[in-house]
Amino acid sequence: MAQTASKIRFKATLHRPAGAAKVGSWTFLTLPKDASEKLPSRAMTSVEGTINGFSFQATLEPDGQGGHWLKVDRELREAAGAEAGDVVTLEIAPAEVEPEPEVPADLRKALAAAAPKARETWSDITPIARRDWIHWITSGKRAETRAKRIDVAMSKLAAGNRRACCFDRSGMYSKSMSCPVADDES
Numbered sequence: 001m002a003q004t005a006s007k008i009r010f011k012a013t014l015h016r017p018a019g020a021a022k023v024g025s026w027t028f029l030t031l032p033k034d035a036s037e038k039l040p041s042r043a044m045t046s047v048e049g050t051i052n053g054f055s056f057q058a059t060l061e062p063d064g065q066g067g068h069w070l071k072v073d074r075e076l077r078e079a080a081g082a083e084a085g086d087v088v089t090l091e092i093a094p095a096e097v098e099p100e101p102e103v104p105a106d107l108r109k110a111l112a113a114a115a116p117k118a119r120e121t122w123s124d125i126t127p128i129a130r131r132d133w134i135h136w137i138t139s140g141k142r143a144e145t146r147a148k149r150i151d152v153a154m155s156k157l158a159a160g161n162r163r164a165c166c167f168d169r170s171g172m173y174s175k176s177m178s179c180p181v182a183d184d185e186s
Contacts, residue, residue: 028071
């Protein structure tokens, strides 16, 4: 019999990221340390729950310091009846089923043209492993870097490699992931 994870309840303030448009942009919240510590991983973690009573599913991002943050897009923020600066109430638990990540168009195109073994490996790996490949590819700052990473990924997948090499999923060692900086006025 599967055991369901207990709900994690907390309150957090919605912030607007520095430099974002004042009206209609996305917001974010940082999980309190004790809430993050109850999650199964310091890395990206998919959760389901409620924000101000409205149901949602999302993937929490690591903040690079052992905690997590949540991007709250306009649709979710409006459904929760909240604005930047408001304190919201959340109840979350790790997702029972890991959702499939959205595959960017350039990666989808490369997979379609890749060797059959690359496509087979991609189909056989877990959603978390696919998310790691996507994050590694899309974290390149320049278009040339991203294109090179797609080529490398196709080669590695064709060789049967199931994981993106040397990828720090928590951001704690490479500092490749962090929470956005809050706009002082939110």
